[in-house]
Amino acid sequence: QVNLVESGGGLVHPGGSLRLSCAASGKFLSMRIMGWHRQAPGKQRELVATISYNGNTYYADSVNGRFTISRDNAKNTVLLQMNNLKPEDTAVYFCAAGLRWPPSENWGQGTRVTVSS
Numbered sequence: 769q770v771n772l773v774e775s776g777g778g779l780v781h782p783g784g785s786l787r788l789s790c791a792a793s794g795k796f797l798s799m800r801i802m803g804w805h806r807q808a809p810g811k812q813r814e815l816v817a818t819i820s821y822n823g824n825t826y827y828a829d830s831v832n833g834r835f836t837i838s839r840d841n842a843k844n845t846v847l848l849q850m851n852n853l854k855p856e857d858t859a860v861y862f863c864a865a866g867l868r869w870p871p872s873e874n875w876g877q878g879t880r881v882t883v884s885s
Contacts, residue, residue: 770794770874772863777879780853784883788848790863790876802839802846803871806859806881813862815870817848826869830856853883 776788788804803818803826817837818826825837836849846863860880866873 770797770800770865772865772874772876774861774863774876774879777861777881779882779884781885782854782883784853785849785851786853786881788850788861788863788879788881790846790848792844792846792863792865794874796867797844797865798841800865800867801869801871802837803864803866804837804846804848805862805864805872806857807862807878808856808859811859816861818870819846820869850881853881855883857881858883 771793773791780786799821801818801820804816805813806816807813816828816831819837819839834852839846860878862878863876864871
Protein backbone atom coordinates (compact mmCIF):
# COMPACT_ATOMS: atom_id res chain seq x y z
CA GLN A 769 0.00 0.00 0.00
CA VAL A 770 1.39 3.37 -1.06
CA ASN A 771 -0.22 6.65 -0.10
CA LEU A 772 0.56 9.84 -2.03
CA VAL A 773 -0.46 13.36 -1.06
CA GLU A 774 0.21 16.33 -3.34
CA SER A 775 0.45 19.98 -2.39
CA GLY A 776 1.63 23.25 -3.87
CA GLY A 777 -0.87 23.96 -6.62
CA GLY A 778 -2.48 27.33 -7.14
CA LEU A 779 -2.98 30.28 -9.44
CA VAL A 780 0.04 31.84 -11.13
CA HIS A 781 0.60 34.35 -13.93
CA PRO A 782 2.21 33.27 -17.19
CA GLY A 783 5.97 33.20 -16.77
CA GLY A 784 5.68 32.49 -13.08
CA SER A 785 6.82 29.49 -11.04
CA LEU A 786 5.30 26.91 -8.73
CA ARG A 787 6.71 23.97 -6.85
CA LEU A 788 4.59 20.89 -6.35
CA SER A 789 5.35 18.45 -3.58
CA CYS A 790 4.32 14.83 -3.16
CA ALA A 791 4.56 13.20 0.26
CA ALA A 792 4.70 9.43 0.04
CA SER A 793 4.23 6.69 2.59
CA GLY A 794 4.29 2.92 2.25
CA LYS A 795 6.61 0.06 1.45
CA PHE A 796 9.58 -0.03 -0.86
CA LEU A 797 9.27 3.65 -1.73
CA SER A 798 12.93 4.07 -2.58
CA MET A 799 12.60 1.30 -5.18
CA ARG A 800 9.64 2.87 -6.94
CA ILE A 801 9.66 5.09 -9.96
CA MET A 802 7.94 8.35 -9.07
CA GLY A 803 6.32 10.75 -11.46
CA TRP A 804 3.86 13.48 -12.23
CA HIS A 805 0.98 13.29 -14.67
CA ARG A 806 -1.48 16.05 -15.49
CA GLN A 807 -4.97 16.30 -16.86
CA ALA A 808 -6.25 19.48 -18.47
CA PRO A 809 -9.99 20.16 -18.81
CA GLY A 810 -11.44 18.05 -21.59
CA LYS A 811 -8.17 16.25 -22.28
CA GLN A 812 -6.65 12.91 -21.45
CA ARG A 813 -4.20 12.51 -18.61
CA GLU A 814 -0.62 12.88 -19.82
CA LEU A 815 2.76 12.01 -18.38
CA VAL A 816 4.82 15.06 -17.40
CA ALA A 817 7.97 13.81 -15.70
CA THR A 818 9.39 10.78 -13.92
CA ILE A 819 12.36 9.99 -11.72
CA SER A 820 13.76 6.56 -10.97
CA TYR A 821 15.19 5.32 -7.70
CA ASN A 822 18.71 6.18 -8.89
CA GLY A 823 17.82 9.64 -10.17
CA ASN A 824 17.30 9.05 -13.88
CA THR A 825 14.71 11.48 -15.20
CA TYR A 826 12.27 11.75 -18.06
CA TYR A 827 10.41 14.85 -19.24
CA ALA A 828 7.66 15.33 -21.76
CA ASP A 829 8.74 17.52 -24.67
CA SER A 830 6.21 20.17 -23.66
CA VAL A 831 7.90 20.77 -20.28
CA ASN A 832 11.53 19.88 -20.97
CA GLY A 833 13.77 22.76 -19.96
CA ARG A 834 11.08 24.38 -17.79
CA PHE A 835 10.21 21.69 -15.23
CA THR A 836 12.57 19.83 -12.90
CA ILE A 837 11.66 16.69 -10.98
CA SER A 838 13.61 15.61 -7.90
CA ARG A 839 13.22 13.18 -5.04
CA ASP A 840 14.45 12.89 -1.47
CA ASN A 841 14.34 9.22 -0.54
CA ALA A 842 15.16 9.97 3.10
CA LYS A 843 12.12 12.23 3.38
CA ASN A 844 9.92 10.23 0.98
CA THR A 845 9.10 13.31 -1.05
CA VAL A 846 9.05 14.11 -4.75
CA LEU A 847 9.16 17.67 -6.02
CA LEU A 848 8.22 19.20 -9.34
CA GLN A 849 9.71 22.65 -9.85
CA MET A 850 7.79 24.41 -12.62
CA ASN A 851 9.27 27.55 -14.16
CA ASN A 852 8.17 29.80 -17.01
CA LEU A 853 4.64 28.49 -16.71
CA LYS A 854 2.30 28.84 -19.66
CA PRO A 855 -1.50 28.86 -19.86
CA GLU A 856 -1.33 25.42 -21.49
CA ASP A 857 0.20 24.07 -18.28
CA THR A 858 -3.15 24.58 -16.58
CA ALA A 859 -4.28 21.18 -15.31
CA VAL A 860 -4.75 18.99 -12.30
CA TYR A 861 -1.36 17.47 -11.48
CA PHE A 862 -1.20 13.96 -10.05
CA CYS A 863 1.69 12.31 -8.27
CA ALA A 864 2.15 8.66 -9.18
CA ALA A 865 4.34 5.76 -8.12
CA GLY A 866 5.12 2.36 -9.54
CA LEU A 867 7.66 -0.40 -9.94
CA ARG A 868 7.48 -0.07 -13.75
CA TRP A 869 7.70 2.87 -16.14
CA PRO A 870 5.64 4.91 -16.51
CA PRO A 871 4.59 4.97 -12.86
CA SER A 872 0.85 4.40 -12.59
CA GLU A 873 0.21 1.86 -9.84
CA ASN A 874 -0.49 4.37 -7.10
CA TRP A 875 -2.02 7.84 -7.40
CA GLY A 876 -2.49 10.92 -5.30
CA GLN A 877 -5.69 12.93 -5.25
CA GLY A 878 -4.28 15.69 -7.45
CA THR A 879 -3.50 19.37 -7.04
CA ARG A 880 -4.82 22.06 -9.38
CA VAL A 881 -2.51 24.43 -11.22
CA THR A 882 -3.99 27.40 -13.04
CA VAL A 883 -1.84 29.66 -15.21
CA SER A 884 -3.71 32.79 -16.14
CA SER A 885 -3.27 36.52 -16.36
